[in-house]
Amino acid sequence: MGHEELLRRYQSEGRSRAAAAAEGAVAAPALHTVVITCMDARIDVATLFGLHPGDAHVLRNAGGVLTEDVLRSLTISQRKLGTREVLLVQHSGCGLATFTDDEFSDELATDVGMRPPWRAGTFTDPVASVRRGMARISRDPFLLKDTVVRGFVLDIQGFGLDEVQPEPSAADS
């Protein structure tokens, strides 16, 4: 079982390595930055950006989309732990491009007899989805007005990052 394997790794070296790595780090991220990205198991955020414990907050979900809960965590990160910058990273080959919100909702309704209260947040074009996410952050009333947001699409093969420019309308509003 997967959880047994993970607990075995924790016992053998995970605990001691994690404690040693976090020694001296404080809860407020030293780089004042939040990374929002997909839960895709291939993306090692710490390796990709050279993150050490104490450096940044990392918020992950299916797709790296700006759900209510990501906005909740981002607001707490800014207001209580001093972050000011956001790196939004979605990627090519994302599972969220393989079905639609309606299809997933229908699938669940067929299986369990009711629709979920949330949308899956699927997308066909990660560039457009990153742009939507950046706009969502810039118009959120609870986030700080001087929040610096940069958006990227990660190539899941070569791990190249392509920067996404925000919609002019979103930046002006």
Ligand SMILES: [Zn+2]
């Ligand atoms: Zn993904």
